[in-house]
Amino acid sequence: MKNILDKNQNKANEVRSIMRDKKVTMINLISSPGAGKTTLLERLCERLAGRFRLGVIEGDVTTDRDAQRLKKFEIPLVVINTGGGCHLDSYSIFRVLEYFDLENLDVLFVENIGNLVCPTAFDLGESFRLAIVSIPEGDDKPAKYPMLFRQARVVVLNKIDLMHHTNFSYESFLTDLRKINPGVPLFRVSCTNGTGLDEFTLWFEKQVHTF
């Protein structure tokens, strides 16, 4: 396992070096299945289109359903099917970079496999990690799956519109998160009704080209 992680880290460093050279900001989106990675990408593509040149790598165990949802944006889009694998690794990213014209790209989103555990162990060479967690999953996720929340440069708390239909305690969530990652920016959003997305997009725009 250590050997696998060491090799992954070396290749991730190579990817990161390419991205810096080409001035591409690469974001690794990690969450549980169904927390809203693809929906957040849809909202970001709508808001950033015309101002930034975007690309997406869609990681999926099987199917290209998420990619189908993004096709309407007519941006460079590559699907990686892991064939049962539980995470993306830096080798899989490296192999698909040739399909992108990196000279003409500002932002490369990587949607990882829906999984709060395994993807956290594999550096992809990203500029930063974006953790998404959603209200119906419960307020205990930072405490129970601390790895992701410790590494995240930003946390998006999605499906805020469902808050009043659940027993989610924002106070409890925040207390646990602050213990694990005291300074991490946190955005409360609803990708279905739009709440909080302007604030998040504003923050996001400031990150582009700063790595």
Place this chain on the structure above:
Amino acid sequence: MKNILDKNQNKANEVRSIMRDKKVTMINLISSPGAGKTTLLERLCERLAGRFRLGVIEGDVTTDRDAQRLKKFEIPLVVINTGGGCHLDSYSIFRVLEYFDLENLDVLFVENIGNLVCPTAFDLGESFRLAIVSIPEGDDKPAKYPMLFRQARVVVLNKIDLMHHTNFSYESFLTDLRKINPGVPLFRVSCTNGTGLDEFTLWFEKQVHTF
């Protein structure tokens, strides 16, 4: 990896043989993080208490929060912390069996790590797998994570009370599920308001001691 899985399978066969010998029905609960494994266990413990002798193995990456929620039932309860690991394996189950009085147990629940991918590759020696998926995760989970749904002896669709607040298509969910596992029993429940739990409990009771 093949070597790891082969060893796991051998130990799982051993566990299964012990369980058959002791007439214990062992259920492996698998779902995404926050789909409702622990809450379903709470509801089942309430409904089965006094009629069946229950035990629980709680798998968690870290913390004993789920176990704390089950303490009130005063049943044999063992926590396995994987320390970052993304699934339980048959060795971890085998090691904790000594803490249970198997002669005086009817049902042993195993709550796996919240993860739709890795736990599906590791037989624990269970009598059957119970797949839980929840409405807010979206109707595309069977298609996107087919491994679990193919293996499941029963599927519980939880948080049905949130159906009208989401764009979940039951028809689409069912179509995908039926392609993967045509005959699998499916129960639509809400572990918070109780919908469907009597029907599910009735089905569940019939499975005990039939393996």
